[in-house]
Amino acid sequence: MSVQPRLQRFNQNVLSKYQIYNSIFMTLPFDSITKTGVLLPLFHETCKNGFKNGENPTTIVDTFFSKYQARRNKESQINLLFRFIQYIERQVVLFDAIEDAAFPVVHNMDGIGTLRNLKENARAESQLEQLRQYLEEFKVRIVLTAHPTQFYPGSVLGIITDLTKAIKETDLTAISDLLAQLGKTAFYKKKKPTPYDEAVSLIWYLENVFYYSFGSIFDYIQQNIFENKDIDNNIINVGFWPGGDRDGNPFVTPQITKKVANRLRETILKNYYRDVRKLKRKLTFNGLEERLGKLERKLYNSFVDEDASPQISLHDFEAELKDIRTLVVEEHQSLYLTEINSLLNKIKLFGYHFAILDIRQDSRVHEGVFNTLAEGLIASNSAIFPKDYFQLTAKEQVKILSEVKGSVDVSQFNDEDLLKTFDTIKVVKEIQENNGERAVHRYIISNTQSTLHVMQLFAMLKLAAFKDDLTLDIGPLFETVPDLEIAHEVMEELYMNPAYAQHLKERKNKQLIMLGFSDGTKDGGYLMANWAIFKAKERLTEVSRKYNIDVIFFDGRGGPPARGGGKTHQFYASLGPTIEAKQVQLTIQGQTISSNFGTLESSQYNLEQLISSGIYNKLETNLAMTEEDRVVMEEMANISYKKYVDFKNHPMFVPYLERMSTLKYYAKTNIGSRPSKRGKSDTLKFEDLRAIPFVGSWSQLKQNVPGFYGVGTAIKQYEDRGEFDKVEALYKNSKFFKTLVENSMMSLSKSFFDLTKYMSEDAEFGPFWDIIHEEYQTSKRLLLKLTGSKALMDNQPAGKASIDIRESIVLPLLTIQQYALKKIQELEKEDPKDKEKIKVYEKLVTRSLFGNINAARNSA
Structure with a gap:
């Protein structure tokens, strides 16, 4: 049976479904939603045509109102812009759910980088024993952090989960009800979460996703690679920062750390309790049912009071299950042996801690x-x-x-x-x-x-x-x-x-x-x-x-390439023999958790990719960089560094971020417990900027500077000297450099300078905007030349299609955000005392942040 290309699978299972289900919004029984749904496509078209014609966001918004809504007063116009924001936020959720539902169809769950593929290749090349030896010492640890790069409250995450299930089952009644629920559910948090709140929201993923995906991966390795023998190494484990990471967060106290550790233990004990109950229903044999009943009661009593010590030690729990397993093998024809092994594997992976808390x-x-x-x-x-x-x-x-x-x-x-x-x-x-x-x-x-x-x-x-x-x-x-x-x-x-x-x-x-x-x-x-x-x-x-x-x-590592993200597994597969790689450990945060690990399928697929990337890096013999390539890489890094340092030392750098971007609005979003900048000074200093608001602000501007700035200048020096072939040789020879280039192209593909082109005419900031735009153009031109591509990301058509749709969905949001920022600047110059008006536009900026960030989940 032939498999369709990934882009075709994406178009059929994501794009087509989005177009169908998006129309359901229009039929919901809310007047405001219906009116908004009719007007939004007109506004979207006005934005698209306006930017194509070189217009600025203010002109675009004014054109829309004069052309389609001329009778609205100023207050009514602002209310409609808020409704557009709310509507688009929900479109993003719908697209997330559809993409999650289609994940196993769009991605080949047995393809390159999966465990099945790894096992078959090792068997074909008589390397199974080598693979076993490697898996006996290799580990992958993904560490969940509470860094605020996603803006969904828990209630919305729950709707996404239910909506994903309904879409998988093509349950139109449930889809319609969930979209209606979405229309009435708040998308923003009225107050900042505490570190404990952040921990609880991430423990949801541990309990509902990781417990099962980690378990099934380990089961597969044990059954298919180790032929059902016990493995000493736990191979995959999960780390946890909420409640332990106090860097720059004064709200993480010793009491919070203890409370989070107790919650983690309570949650894993609940999961074990459920599995033991299921086993008890199956192992109804003489003597075993009673033993499992005792285990069940002890586990139950261990989590009912979160401060109490467990009634059975981890060692005794494991020993009792192993005894039961021996009896099942010797006396009951190994009936339900797989289920017993599966629970024993989970105990090996999660102990009584569930996730490893880092301080x-x-x-x-x-x-x-x-x-x-x-x-x-x-x-x-x-x-x-x-x-x-x-x-x-x-x-x-x-x-x-x-x-x-x-x-x-x-x-x-x-x-x-x-x-x-x-x-x-x-x-x-x-x-x-x-x-x-x-x-x-x-x-x-x-x-x-x-x-x-x-x-x-x-x-x-x-x-x-x-x-x-x-x-x-x-x-x-x-x-x-x-x-x-x-x-x-x-x-x-x-x-x-x-x-x-x-x-x-x-x-x-x-x-x-x-x-x-x-x-x-x-x-x-x-x-x-x-x-x-x-x-x-x-x-x-x-x-x-x-x-x-x-x-x-x-x-x-963060989500986007600018924070070390991008195609992470490709990065780990490219490091070569000069870097120790017996373990792969990385932080996963915000939208990266939900996009890469938020469902059973995506969690399993991406974990398998990480495992195989580490093994591929070990087994591949030609990853070391040649001396000639190192010289080129070193010089380009130095050229790029100088260009970037000059740029960040530019007198307009901090003022530009402070006054032309959304930087100062991050603190108002209530998405994380941690303050948005270090230090207590009222004056903004570069060294006080946190990486997430810093990178996020460039992303909101659609300029993505940290993901490409300096790259174009570095390559151009080689082009100017007639030595472009040296950069081409580096790209061809080094998988490390190739991965950097592809991730940088992702940053470039998510840039949209037409949005902020109006800034080039600003007396104060115009020359600074020109510096950024020029580096963008240079980087884009030379990376396309280097890769032989006609367009950015044309070697990842499904990924590019996903980005294009998401960028299209949020185009009106970005326009509203820039419109509001411009109005704030004008009011601060003309009438700084009109605090109420400024406040309204500031609220528009803050609310528009949510959908823009959530839509960028595929930056991970």
Whole structure:
């Protein structure tokens, strides 16, 4: 049977269905919806034609009202714009649900990168044993973060799930009811979520998606690759940041961390309870039904009170199930053996913790806490630190911290940060005792710049709770380009430190190192951030191998390519032998969770792609870059870096973002518990900008600067010198560079400069807009030339089609947003006292953010 091309499958199963179901909106029994539904296509057409004719958003909106709605007063016009926003938000939800429903049809669930494909290829090439050996040590960990890149409240996520199911079943009555429900459901949160709220909303994915998709992947590996033998390695696991990540979030307290850990344990126990109940209905054999009944009661009693300790230990739970399995094999012809193995596999994957909670804090906070602690202890004549500690060199201080002993009573201090830090460490110890060590076994230090930063935490962990048994991995996070350049030196000093080396020995000689793409891109631009991380990984691999340490890289990746996202599995398949890759670990956030892992099919498919990418990288032998290619890559990264640094140092850079973009409106959206910028200054500084609002603001402008800026300039220098063939050779030879190019083309394809062309005529910002536009044109022209493409993303037609439809849906939203921003600027100049009018337009901007971001889910 021939399989249709992916684009054809997409058009039939997504585009056609969207056109049919979108028309149902028009038939809903709400007058305002019907009128909006009739007028929106006219407004959409006005926007499309207006931009084609070089008109600005203000002219487009005014034209629409004068042509089609001339009798409306100003207030009525604004109300209609708000209704357009609400209607488009719901169109985006409908498109999300249709795409989710069509996922297994559009994607080949047995195709390249899936486990079935991997197994068949290994069998054909007599590499099954090699594949088994690799799977016995390889791991994938996706870490869910609460970083706010999606704006759906929980109620809307529930509707998307139900709508996806109804669309799969072509249940027109349910679809109609759900669209009506959608019309009456609020899309924005009246108040900011707490970190606990964020945790609960992500635990929904664990309970309803990951429990099943992780389980079925592990079952498949065990049954089909290991021929039903037990596997020691758990291969796939999930990490969790809400409730543990306190970097820049003052609302994450020790109490919240404990509460989240308890909720995670309670949820996994509920899932086990349900599975044991199902088993009890099947294993109705003499003796077994009673044993399963006891298990069921113990599990039930363990989660009814979330603060109570489990009535059965994890070890005893697993042992009892294994006993039952033995009896089923020996006495009952292995009846329902698959179901027992499946539950045992889930216990191996999820323990009593469900997801592994990471603790994260900024080195600057630690440093402040540590200094307060040391000063206080020295002042009170404690023997823990010598009196001249602060006069010692950094190396001498590290030596003191390596040998630190004793415990500290922090009740004598009244510093809030110090008390929270020490309470957090005590809570970590408590969670390990209640939920198992795997429940929380990593402490990540953001903004690590020195060995001292690591050893300050090392000492505090021991003094607060762990003494001589430090059952935590310390993971430095290197983010900026300068920090990445010295990362290997920091790690070598740590590896040479006897106390830290002993700690690593006790942790099976494994060292976690996190690298931040988001802040790297913000700091150094797209090309340099990716190349700087690549080189840092090579140097860190080399120094770790020298000291016989297994280095585990954990990538802080966002959704769009500008934050290290894009086609993630292609990236991991392209790294080559100079970078350690026994584990793939990356952050998943916001719309990336729902778009890549939000359904059973998409979760399973994308997890399998990550597993196979790591294995492909290991088995492929020709991924190493040649010396000639490295020279070209290095020079292009440096050219690009200089171009980007000059750009970000431009006097108009911060004012442009502050006054011409949606940057300051992110704080008003109530989508995340974390403040939208660092620091408390009223003046906006570049270093205080968080990566998500920073990248998001460029995305809302449809300029996507962090995903391409500097790339065109770098390639153009080679073209000008008549050496374009060197860049072509790099593109042909290096899968790493090819992946960067394709991800950058995705950023370019989602840019739309006609939207903000009016800014080129602005006396203040016009020349700055021209700089961005020129780099966009240069990058687009040269990337098309380099890849031999006629259009951006023409080698990914289904992906391009999805982006094109989403961009078309939100075109009116973008127009309304720019119209409102322009009105705010005019009012602030003409009549700054008219606060009420300004407020209305600000609300238009804020509300338009939601749909635009949600529509960009395929940036992941």
